[in-house]
Amino acid sequence: MASQHPILVVDDDAALRTALIEQLVQDGEFAPDEAGTLAEAESKLAGANARFDAVLLDVGLPDGDGRDFCRRLRSQGMKTPIIMLTGSAEETDVVRGLDSGANDYIAKPFRLNxxxxxxxxxxxxxxxxxDAVFTIGPYTFRPSVKQLVEPLRNKRIRLTDKETAILKFLYRAAGKAVARQVLLNEVWGYNAAVTTHTLETHVYRLRQKIEPDPxxxxxxxxxxxxYRLNVDGGVAVPSRV
Structure with missing residues (x-):
């Protein structure tokens, strides 16, 4: 099973929120959470272990304008994609939404697909x-440049294409173990000539690069x-390929 994208749905319309959540869950590639107000959304986004790959944000909420909230998130450095949901498709409203920092703008009622x-x-x-930056233990991970950076030691680790793909897919699994065959298929595709030994070799080399004690x-x-990615770098266990 492919890893899931955590998505935050922010809308005060409980019926619409439920329909969106159900559709996102049914689709299988998303792990949705929800908020009915800006205050609730802000609390969830600021959580200690919060990680959302995208936000679906309504414009009209009981405690404020979603566009102002979007602008505030951007000013705080948030780069995560934000799609605005609105009851108006007027050009001026679309422009205001995009100017606030939204990546896209979709008018209600919309087709779920x-x-x-x-x-x-x-x-x-x-x-x-x-802009895509993920935290893994002491490192910041930038898939676009195939690099891990350890700020405290000013250390940079170059990764191969496959090592980058392995780390990114395991990160997307959100702390869950991914079977060898699933990871192999995702990174190498359905290639009969590639075996799990190939994956194990890459994991071994990756550990040599990123583990303080491989x-x-x-x-x-x-x-x-x-394999499972422990992004917090907690309790150590003996390495096994």
Whole structure:
């Protein structure tokens, strides 16, 4: 199963919110959360372990204008894709939404398939951009430049294409173990000539680069017949390919 994108749905219309959540869950590639007010959304975005790959944000909310909220998030440095949801398709409203920092703007009522297509497009664009930065243990991970940076030691680690793809896919699994065959298929595609030994070799080399002690894994763990990325770099366990 492919890793899921955590999505925050912010809308005060409970019926619409429920429909969106159900559709996102059914689709299988998203892990949605919800908020009915800007205050609730702000709390969820500021959570200690908060990680959202995109935000679906209504314009009209009980405690404020979604466009002002979007502008504030951008001023705070948030780069995550934001798609505005609105009851108006007037050009002036669209322009205001985009000027506030939104990546896209879709008017209600909208077709769910169209919204999902736009959401996927924004996620693809963001993941390949210079702005995509993920935290893994002591490192900041920039997939676009295939690099891990450890700020405290001013250390930079160059990654290969496959190492970058492995880390990105495991990161998207949000702390869940990914079976070897699933990871192999996702990174190499359905290539009969490539075996799990190929994956194990790449994991071994990746550990040599990122683990302080490659014989004791803290970040890239062997678990459940596959691998799990421990982004917090917690308890160490002996490395097993």
């Amino acid at each position: 169209e919204l999902l297509a736009r959401l996927r497009a924004q996620l693809r664009s963001f993941e390949s951009s210079e 014989s004791v894994s803290r970040l890239l763990l062997t678990e459940g017949g596959g």
